[in-house]
Amino acid sequence: xxxxxxxxxxxxxYFELExxxxxxxxxxxxxxxxxxxxxxxGESGCGKSVTAQSIMRITPKKTSSVSGQIMxxxxxxxxxxxxxxxxxxxxxxxxxxxxxxxxxxxxxxxSPVHTVGNQIMEALFVHGETDKKTARKRAIALLDEVGIPAxxxxxxxxxxxxxxxxxxxxxxAMAIILNPRLLIADEPTTALDVTIQAxxxxxxxxxxxxxxxxxxFITHDLGVIANMADDVAVMYLGKIVExxxxxxxxxxxxxxxxxxxxxxxxxxxxxxxxxxxxxKGTVPVPLNPPDACPFASRCSEFIPGKCDARMPDAVTISxxxxxxxxxxxxxxxxx
Amino acid sequence: MSFGKYLLxxxxxxxxxxxxISFLVFMIVQLPRGDAVDRIVNARQAQxxxxxxxxxxxxxxxxxxxxPIYVQYFIWATQxxxxxxxxSLLGLPVIKLINERIAATLLLxxxxxxxxxxxxxxxxxxxxxxxxxxxxxxWTLVGFIGLATPNFLLxxxxxxxxxxxFGLSIGGLYSPGMEEQPWSIAKALDLLNHxxxxxxxxxxxxxxxxxxxxxxTLLDELGQQYVVTARAKGLRYxxxxxxxxxxxxxNPVVNSIGYILPRLISGQTIVAIVLNLPTLGPLLFSSxxxxxxxxxxxxxxxxxxxxxxxxxxxxxxxxxxxPRIRMExxxx
Numbered sequence: 001x002x003x004x005x006x007x008x009x010x011x012x013x014y015f016e017l018e019x020x021x022x023x024x025x026x027x028x029x030x031x032x033x034x035x036x037x038x039x040x041x042g043e044s045g046c047g048k049s050v051t052a053q054s055i056m057r058i059t060p061k062k063t064s065s066v067s068g069q070i071m072x073x074x075x076x077x078x079x080x081x082x083x084x085x086x087x088x089x090x091x092x093x094x095x096x097x098x099x100x101x102x103x104x105x106x107x108x109x110x111s112p113v114h115t116v117g118n119q120i121m122e123a124l125f126v127h128g129e130t131d132k133k134t135a136r137k138r139a140i141a142l143l144d145e146v147g148i149p150a151x152x153x154x155x156x157x158x159x160x161x162x163x164x165x166x167x168x169x170x171x172x173a174m175a176i177i178l179n180p181r182l183l184i185a186d187e188p189t190t191a192l193d194v195t196i197q198a199x200x201x202x203x204x205x206x207x208x209x210x211x212x213x214x215x216x217f218i219t220h221d222l223g224v225i226a227n228m229a230d231d232v233a234v235m236y237l238g239k240i241v242e243x244x245x246x247x248x249x250x251x252x253x254x255x256x257x258x259x260x261x262x263x264x265x266x267x268x269x270x271x272x273x274x275x276x277x278x279x280k281g282t283v284p285v286p287l288n289p290p291d292a293c294p295f296a297s298r299c300s301e302f303i304p305g306k307c308d309a310r311m312p313d314a315v316t317i318s319x320x321x322x323x324x325x326x327x328x329x330x331x332x333x334x335x
Numbered sequence: 336m337s338f339g340k341y342l343l344x345x346x347x348x349x350x351x352x353x354x355x356i357s358f359l360v361f362m363i364v365q366l367p368r369g370d371a372v373d374r375i376v377n378a379r380q381a382q383x384x385x386x387x388x389x390x391x392x393x394x395x396x397x398x399x400x401x402x403p404i405y406v407q408y409f410i411w412a413t414q415x416x417x418x419x420x421x422x423s424l425l426g427l428p429v430i431k432l433i434n435e436r437i438a439a440t441l442l443l444x445x446x447x448x449x450x451x452x453x454x455x456x457x458x459x460x461x462x463x464x465x466x467x468x469x470x471x472x473x474w475t476l477v478g479f480i481g482l483a484t485p486n487f488l489l490x491x492x493x494x495x496x497x498x499x500x501f502g503l504s505i506g507g508l509y510s511p512g513m514e515e516q517p518w519s520i521a522k523a524l525d526l527l528n529h530x531x532x533x534x535x536x537x538x539x540x541x542x543x544x545x546x547x548x549x550x551x552t553l554l555d556e557l558g559q560q561y562v563v564t565a566r567a568k569g570l571r572y573x574x575x576x577x578x579x580x581x582x583x584x585x586n587p588v589v590n591s592i593g594y595i596l597p598r599l600i601s602g603q604t605i606v607a608i609v610l611n612l613p614t615l616g617p618l619l620f621s622s623x624x625x626x627x628x629x630x631x632x633x634x635x636x637x638x639x640x641x642x643x644x645x646x647x648x649x650x651x652x653x654x655x656x657x658p659r660i661r662m663e664x665x666x667x
Contacts, residue, residue, distance in 0.1 A: 105560060
């Protein structure tokens with residue numbers, strides 16, 4: 001059995017709006033392995049959250065459509081999540097049990113009028129647990145495991161009685177209560193201050209070590225990615241423009257967008273008197289996008305007639321490191 | 336601060352508010368020119384009696400009207416607090432007039448309130464969950480027609496239609512001669528027979544607003560992150576709908592139950608007049624027309640007391656229902 005837990009192939013998630021088709025995710029492929037963390041990085045609006053929601057099949061039903069393959073691998077075979085009915089029992093059974101998700105804003109992600117314990121135990125009850133005492137024991141044990149002091153007391157408290165860091169810990173407890181094989185973390189530390197951020201990241205790494213789950217970690221923060229990820233996918237405008245190991249992406253970035261992102265990290269002592277490097281322009285809205293490199297309009301190495309002619313193919317730079325950019329296509333390297 | 340302490344504080348405030356209100360009510364009652372003695376004197380003079388200055392002064396002393404205004408207020412307020420509300424111009428004690436009508440008033444108001452919520456809350460939920468669907472538009476249209484139809488007009492039309500078509504007498508709450516009879520199954524059926532038309536009229540007017548409130552608050556809640564969280568746990572949509580967003584969307588409804596209390600008494604005055612219902616609304620209306628000051632003052636005072644109690648009840652309901660409010664009150 002291979003270690004691949006989830007394999008996404010040519011995923012497209014479109015939203016039908018009055019203004020046209022918004023191609024939020026437009027042909028994304030990647031795989032996530034057991035015990036590994038895939039970091040997905042990109043600016044706001046690049047489609048990273050929608051990718052996560054597509055895997056969970058929780059995009060708005062009426063306005064969105066998901067196509068492509070989302071293969072969830074088991075010992076006994078694979079299920080294509082993209083083919084399931086999003087309201088069907090089969091999909092509901094996977095949610096929370098096989099794939100769980102933690103969200104950015106731990107305040108709003110909990111219902112304010114139900115206790116933390118009630119919401120943590122809920123996943124157990126939804127997936128077949130019937131004994132309240134067992135569920136409660138499990139929830140208390142988990143709260144303890146994620147580092148919440150006095151869990152017997154905290155379990156009966158309401159979300160607004162907990163600090164931001166504790167709420168995020170509780171949400172992690174809620175997500176992992178059924179030992180999911182894939183944990184999707186959508187900007188889980190963005191709303192927290194830096195010291196709490198570090199604690200939460202350490203906690204997630206420890207849980208991964210203990211449970212062997214695969215983590216899909218979504219963030220716009222390259223510092224967090226450097227801390228967490230084994231592999232990195234750089235997304236731009238609904239497409240993955242570069243994919244590689246953490247080392248490959250940070251030390252040998254190829255795509256002009258990746259390079260731009262890395263240049264825009266402030267470095268201590270190096271920016272005296274200079275402006276921080278930025279990427280010119282803003283992220284366009286992917287409404288009826290042309291079949292071209294999505295970054296063409298902002299790229300400093302834009303080649304007219306090539307970049308805007310078609311979407312560049314994925315070029316393998318070294319094993320595990322691919323980039324979608326005409327600069328690296330064999331026909332262009334000679335010229 | 337504990338919840339009990341909070342409650343005590345609220346009750347003390349409520350008492351202070353009621354004192355201010357009673358003062359205002361007393362002032363309003365004093366506004367018409369002349370006083371009760373003037374009216375008695377006028378009435379007696381109209382009958383040909385001759386009343387001397389001394390007799391008039393004696394009457395004033397008898398009613399306490401020779402005392403300074405603040406003493407008069409004090410006497411009135413303490414009498415009211417003891418349940419002595421004085422006499423109506425109709426020749427009966429005020430308390431008797433109010434007692435006669437309060438049961439019918441509460442019966443009508445409480446039933447129409449329950450019916451309103453029983454209809455409006457499910458429709459509001461349906462409309463929010465199926466936003467912009469034909470069903471949503473249909474119920475919105477029905478609701479607005481109900482809201483836009485003048486109450487008294489609908490009452491008149493129903494009276495007319497049922498009288499013409501079925502020969503039913505549906506004014507009042509009982510058939511002629513029934514009211515005085517002791518309670519029996521026949522009397523209860525008769526009451527039911529008369530009750531549903533006023534209830535239709537009142538509910539028609541009230542439902543649209545409640546539907547809109549329910550729909551709007553539920554739509555807000557449906558967009559909340561915690562709904563996505565619950566879906567991500569694998570809950571069925573229907574399960575999570577009632578456990579999370581509907582529960583939160585009911586907050587304003589729960590809170591408004593208290594505010595409805597004063598409206599129970601005077602809210603449906605026009606309908607009650609048209610349908611000849613023995614409720615407090617028409618009594619207040621006629622007392623104001625005939626300057627029946629003690630009756631009017633008593634009804635106004637009772638209504639104010641209900642309003643204050645209603646607000647407190649609304650807050651208590653809400654704090655029992657919503658832990659955020661309960662804990663906040665407990666924490667400060």
